[in-house]
Amino acid sequence: MLEEIGSYDAKTKLPEILRRVEAGESFTITNRGKPIADVVPSRATSRQKCKTAISNIKKAKKYEVSDSELKDMMESGRK
Structure with a gap:
């Protein structure tokens, strides 16, 4: 299961999230608890x-x- 991150946290921690994605992790960005987008390694x-x-x-x-x-x-x- 992908780790969920709120949209505000995703915005404020984008460089950290991108480093983690580059290392192979994946995330689901949520807005008010609703899944909006998946961020996965390219x-x-x-x-x-x-x-x-x-x-x-x-x-x-x-x-x-x-x-x-x-x-x-x-x-x-x-x-």
Whole structure:
């Protein structure tokens, strides 16, 4: 269930609400107890995150690690 927020609180706390929505939360804005609007994270943000992740994976696949580099990385991780 979406967290309900009165329209006055939504107006006065909009920056905080937007930060929370960006973090994945969703809200229903009410006016005198009556649900008026739902504020939910944008699907465009999810698509952009997917595109960025795919791009990073493609970049990582192009980089090859030599055996000596791999051994150095493994050794440094054990400290």
